[in-house]
Amino acid sequence: MANDLNSPVKMNMSQDAQGKWGMVIDQDLCTGCQACVAACSMENNVPFVGEVDAGYGRNMQWIRIERFWSGSFPDIKMTSYQPVMCQQCHKAPCEPVCPVYASVHSESEDLNLQVYNRCIGTRYCANNCPYQARTFNWRDYQDARQRPELVTLQNHLNPDVTVRRRGVMEKCTFCIQRIRHTEDTAESENREIRDGEVVPACAQACPASAITFGRIDDPTTQVSQAAVTSRAGHLLEDLGTIPHVTYLAGGA
Amino acid sequence: MSDKISRRDFLKLAGVGAATTAVLTGCGPAARLVQREPYTKMPEYTYNGLSTYYATTCRECSAGCGLIARTYQGRAIKVEGNPNNPVNLGKTCARGQATLEGLYNPQRVRGPIKHSRGQSLYGSDNQNVESNMSWDDAIQVVADALSKNQPNEIAFLMGMAPDHLFDLITDLTKAINAPAPIRFGALGMFEARTTLMQAANDLLGQSGLPFFDIGNADLVFSFGANFLETWLSPVAQTRGYSSLRRRNPNQRGYFVQFEARMSQTGAKADEWIPITPGTEGLVALALGSLMVTASGASLPAAYSNVDVNSIANVSGVTLDTLKRLANMFAGSAHPLAISGGAALGQSNGLQTAEAVLTLNALVNNIGKDGGVFLSPLAPLADEYHRPASIREMDDFVAKLQSGSIKVLFVHGVNPLFELPKSIALRDAFKNVPQIVSFATFPDETAVQADYIFPDKHGLESWGYQKVAAGAGSSTLSGAQPVVSGVYTADGAVPQIFYDARATADVLLAAAQKAGGTLASALKFKDELEYIQSQLKGLLGNTDGFFSAAEINTFTAYFQQNGGWWKTSDDRVAPSASNALNKTFNATPAQFVGDGELYFVPFVEPVMAEAGANKPWLQEIPDPTTTVVWNSWVEINPDTAAQLGVDNDDVVLISSDAGSVEASVYKYPAIRPDTIAMPFGQGHTAYGQFAQGRGVNPFDLLSNATNEAGDLAFASMKVSIKKTGKKRQLSRLEGVIGVYENFGQQP
């Protein structure tokens, strides 16, 4: 039971390939090494929450690497590591439920935006996210007045990414700051963005190169090509959220 | 030109342009005069809103991955992999990513400190102890120690990294005829480098770290090697694994792991064979024997003593499985067998390493793509100076114990944490009159030192590192400071917060103060000049990534590109002619103690030996158990049921060497006769994030070694007792979700 709960549904996604940016995660290559998690946290100023809160399900990492067990010893098998982050749904269930437009869709990038300073913390979006990809600032994890150890640690905060305070929802952004930066660079050089030019922190770090990122509206890019292979599938595709993260099944 | 040269001018002089996608900034020799200051007083070359990128080398482990650090207004913001560095080709592991939390760690040594042994370096309020002496006095202390003691009374204990400091200290010890510096690291011990090199020497007739070409193989049998975790050069090996799976679009490489406890590496295997601990070598021999038998050839000497049936019995792998695997191995185009991890940490570890090499020799893949090579020697290296084995460390500790060492310098290693307690280093320290620690962080060893003269953090330092493993090309990774230090913003003028100084600079200055042969042998103004003097050996070398005829230009390129490496394939293909001729006794491993359970300590893959003081590494879940911030003991659910313990129950684990208490994690993928514990926690110092968290499984280990002298860390038999206490483990996984039937484990 448990092991097949989360296997990505295999469907041919080419017909409903809508959107702009997409990510492909090769579960066969993912070694669960957590480099993406560390890189993402460093890039996006994700706080650490401490032992008690982390154990209580308040871990704030934007990526979590899932794994399940199937069978029993000695025929036990760990299912393929499955990094789950915001799937950047084209039709995101999290968006319409926000009463204050803190969770909205970017029309230009076709991404789910989370506008931190607009968030009032109803947490409806998180409930309605079938992927449980959203994390909530349960406390002032980034406030050096409450956590003196941050006085020095704060030095590496990324100035391109807002530091969130308590009561605000957050989630993976596909490193929108990098997308924007690359777009600006391309525009100033009067050219199109090249395939592979935008690299989110997770993909950049991944030692196994299991994460690929790029345009899915262009059939020639790496992500588009990977997304049409027979191993490609989406998490909970039957919900019709049209997620923009494609998983390539592992183990075969 | 004024003596204070601006960075921009320097760059013009050096004629360096932008290189990769990021603007990499080299830092030439003149740049030592350039201050990289924090944002409160902005240097003239930083622009608001623009980041500056520096290439450097990761110092979190000894693999020597190239980094590119993004800095912003004098602060380091993020590190990325250096795409050109042959070790990691732009990738990093979690530890590398977290290196910034070392740089900006709240607990670093504030400056040179004289303190009484055992006193904590930070108070209960986590405030660091203030520096209580000047660097001049500190240098005087070092100078006195070097000049007033007999050379053979001076000892250096260093970390595993083969870096410029090791070269410098080697030169220093040579100059005064002191014993060569001892190098040690817990990772090296877990990797059993001595054993691997000994096996290569015995069978291939050439010493060196084996290089397993996973990327070009299409079938990998790994005997305990945790090559995706912390073993040798994990980032490079993960790249190899990636290639194993996806290099050939038509045939996915197959991977079988033999080990008693499913490691993160084992989790990625297509087949995980739960083998009795200590029989890995036997299984390798059995496989070889079966292959030869199946092919109809006559058995070579290596397999003369092999009784396949009894091996099947003792290893717990059925004969059918052995035959099937032997067939698979024989039928594959590029099979590769790797040994490592707990398989080598047994009393018969060397036999295992050799048996596995023999298996490779049998399929004739030594020195071939997808087979076994020896790692290329790094530029400037005469040979690979391996870290000390436990046997050598035992001798070293005995020397300390005897009182013949008057002053001990410790740098880059935390032996009080990284050595088993049964090697009584703490006692031996009592017989050493003076201990000087160059620790950046207030670790256990620093606490036991008389002086702490903190070295700069890797991201503040100059240096190079001779890459020992992972790269196919001969590689020298270069390091340069990416920030000038950590400053406080209090007051109008920013004050340096962590007043660290490069150990090389301290030693060079002390050498001058000490005078005599030392002063004349080490006539360098500072660390950078010493590095340049070494780099001179590479001038005019044209088979490299870049070449330059003049040292300043070379150094500029070296800093800008993050090192120098050859573009050729430098893997050494040894001769395998005698590999099949060594006979094996084919004996199972001996175990210490009369407990009923095998004990397998393993390195926590994310945190490893020195990550515990970085809160992000603490909070990153262990890849297999998803536990964070603590230690646990992995017990098979059936065994747990027999013992009457459940998840989070605290149990007392005792061996002949000692006992520890840890919370139970019912781990479904471990043999019922085996328990496992991660290494990485259990610090008694090392900062607020590390101290008092979990336990150190080293407390359970004896100093038993394998034939090569490496610690037989998996050779303990332990017993478990219920304590009745309960301590909740924090895990990322929802316990009710990952198993069937709401937590009723399979």
Next chain:
Amino acid sequence: MSAIAKALPRLRPEEMEDPKEHLMHDPMPRGDMNTMVLDSMHTATWKYWTVVTILAFIVVTCLGYAWYYLIMQGLGVSGDDRPVYWGVFLVNFVYWIGISHSGTLTSAILRVLKIESRRPFTRVAELMTAFAIVNAGLSVFMHMGRVWLAYWMIPYPNERTIWPDFHSPLMWDFMAITTYLICSSLYLFLPLIPDLAMVRDRSKGWVKTFYKILAIGFRGTEGEWKNLHLAMNIFAFAIIPVAFSVHTIVAWDFAMAIRPGWSSSVFGPYFVSGALLSGVAAVPIVLFLVRSTMKNMKYFLRPEHFDTVGKMLLIISMIWAYFYFNDYIVSWYGGDKWEKILNLFVQTGPQWWLWYLMLFCNIVVPWSILWRKKWRQTPWLMALVGILINVGMYTERYIIVPEMLTINRMPFTWHSYIPRVEIILTIGTFALFLLLYFAASRILPLIPAWEVQEGQEGHILRKIGKARIPTISEID
């Protein structure tokens, strides 16, 4: 023996129904009745003040300070986590919204249907509505991560040029609850006006000024009565669908989410029935408390009123059971794997007993007690049934919110929920409810004297044959 009939015992006098049992047939001079109502308001013993002081203390600490702590620390001090982003605060919210259906909705339905026995206890119930909505609103505010920005949900032109998003069920909720709060308060106020005028006429000094202001100058002229009457009629008819919509929308907060267990089309009416069940069940509790603690109330609040409420409760409990079964059988029969896991989790998981407690309190208790008139007319028993049903309905909401949130489509994230500061705040809200009620009982006439008087005017005993039969004439 007679061949015509068996010998039958003659009814003993105590078995004969005494028309005086009915308030409407036990009339009293209006001046005396007014005095009784005023007396009950003006009697405040030391016991009363002790209870009020204790309640006030609990409100200040458990609600005031605990909430301050919650706001300053963030929701980390609550028990919420991933995936249980909604915890006891939302349980409280749904619960109080449910309680709010006790008053306005009950009184409106009874008024529209002209159930005469409603007359003395409508206000007792309507007051509960007002205070329950206050608590429901507070619960939502406690739940919010950044409550100081709650006003961003109000649609008004602002310098952020960001308006709320009416796509969100929370905005429907916000609008519906605002509507409900405003209209319920007005509906409470409308029939109060003549009573306030009565109190005004009978008080002196600053108290008179106070009631003078509240009574807004009402005298009781024909035009005033006509306007008041029409307004009350409009309210009585219009507030019924509003009340239904409020709880339907509360249900939609859950049902609109794509979550197993929540995404159910029957949730709207199911929640409404649940709200009615808990709301109506709260009425006998308050009736009992008012009757046994306040002076003169045994005259106004009689077993017949408990009887009326008891009958309603029995019917509503059956309706609730019907809807629950409806929801359950559909998800059970459908066999969706997530629904299956969820049902298994609720019934056999770590908190399996909650499910049985809910069924016991909501079905077994009312069905086994409320069928008997004598028991329905026993005030303490009815209060006990009311408490049990409220426990059951609270449990039901607890199962729906934190328990069902534990299970989602990402099994890796299944963490359970343990309430922390919520417990204290919940105590605080209950104390606030009681405190408001206690305060209101001494400020407002709890019995709508004019309505009782109007009713008594229209009730007579008519002699038909040999018996005197209670008869109602419609005088309004």
Next chain:
Amino acid sequence: MSVSNTLLAVFEDIEPAADGIHKLHELGVADENMNVISGIPIRPAILERPSAVTRVGQIALAGAFLGLLLAVFFVWGIPYLFPLDAGGQPVYPWPQLLIIIFEMTMLGLMGFAFLGMLVDSGFPSYTPKEYVPDISDGRIAVLFSCPKDEQKKFVDALTKLGAKSVEPAEARQL
């Protein structure tokens, strides 16, 4: 028209009050010169009175319409002014419109019914009025105007019919 005087007749119960009003009608007091003040509402027919005119209904309907317009503005007007995409839902959704229309219409209806009640009755008003506190104890007061010179006749007639008191109405602080 001669100078008229306003009298307030207080009756114990409905029956004498009805008789009194009948008598007043006989004496030529027009319905618009008469008003009944009572502690409970009394159906006009009982007292032989015409039904009072109320505008509460119309005002409430107007309020309902206003609420409806506001709802349309909320659900369709706001996205028109500030279009933002959320979850791929239509910018101008129908279902949400219906929900908000219902709520706002009801709010308008009831809010304005209340306001209408206030406006039509002249509430709140704290000016002195003709009133006796006894009314809330069940007395029924009949307020009527009669020619000043015939006042005695009216007083006698009503007193005979059971009026407790018939006195010139005196506006006083309530």
